[in-house]
Amino acid sequence: MDQKFKFMLSENIAHMIAEAMKARDEIRLSTLKMISSALSYEKIAKQHDLNEEEEMVVVRREAKKRTDAIEAYNKAGAQDRAEKEAKELEILKTYLPPDVSDETLIEIVEESIAQVGAEKIADMGKVMGVVMSKTKGAADGKKVADLVKSKLT
Numbered sequence: 001m002d003q004k005f006k007f008m009l010s011e012n013i014a015h016m017i018a019e020a021m022k023a024r025d026e027i028r029l030s031t032l033k034m035i036s037s038a039l040s041y042e043k044i045a046k047q048h049d050l051n052e053e054e055e056m057v058v059v060r061r062e063a064k065k066r067t068d069a070i071e072a073y074n075k076a077g078a079q080d081r082a083e084k085e086a087k088e089l090e091i092l093k094t095y096l097p098p099d100v101s102d103e104t105l106i107e108i109v110e111e112s113i114a115q116v117g118a119e120k121i122a123d124m125g126k127v128m129g130v131v132m133s134k135t136k137g138a139a140d141g142k143k144v145a146d147l148v149k150s151k152l153t
Contacts, residue, residue, distance in 0.1 A: 009055045009095060010039045027084070031091040038062055053136055056096065063092040064140075100139045108134050109147050121152045 013036045020029040035058075042058045043050055050058070066089040073082035100108070112130040116123060127148050132141065 009035070009059070010043070010050060013039065027087045028091055031088045034088075035059060035062060035092070035095070056136070059092055059095050063089055063096065066092060097138050100135050105131075105135070105139055105144065105147060108139075109144070109151055113148075113151055118152060121149065124148055124152055127152070 013032060017029065017032045017036065020032055038058050038061070039050060039055060042054065046054065066085045069085045070082045070089065073079070073085060108131055109127070112118075112127050112134065113123075116126045116130055118124070118127045124145070128141075128145060131139070131144050131148065135144070
């Protein structure tokens with residue numbers, strides 16, 4: 001079941017977990033259970049059912065955790081753990097839209113800088129807010145921050 005970006009994820013997660021169990025796909029199963037748990041915690045924290053954008057934020061957050069863990073495990077020489085995290089990351093990516101291209105992101109950043117009238121690094125927060133709302137979670141926050149910082153300095 002290699003579906004691309006089918007939200008509402010929370011509505012389909014139990015079915016996907018059952019399929020992973022039937023297929024005896026331990027990595028997919030544990031990853032889906034982790035996503036289910038993260039979505040449940042976020043639903044409790046927000047005190048309402050999550051919309052597609054909120055679900056995407058949760059999945060992106062979990063993907064970022066995996067990316068950071070891979071880097072840490074590689075530095076520590078724990079290759080087996082890094083490989084497990086990489087497999088989980090690949091599964092998470094199947095539930096995310098493709099990232100915004102670099103060219104498109106540069107255009108969005110430049111438009112946002114003009115929109116808020118940003119001139120100095122102190123305006124970075126305003127620009128970041130506009131860019132992130134325009135990309136609707138399809139851009140990595142660190143990448144956006146680096147780009148905004150380079151444009152404002």
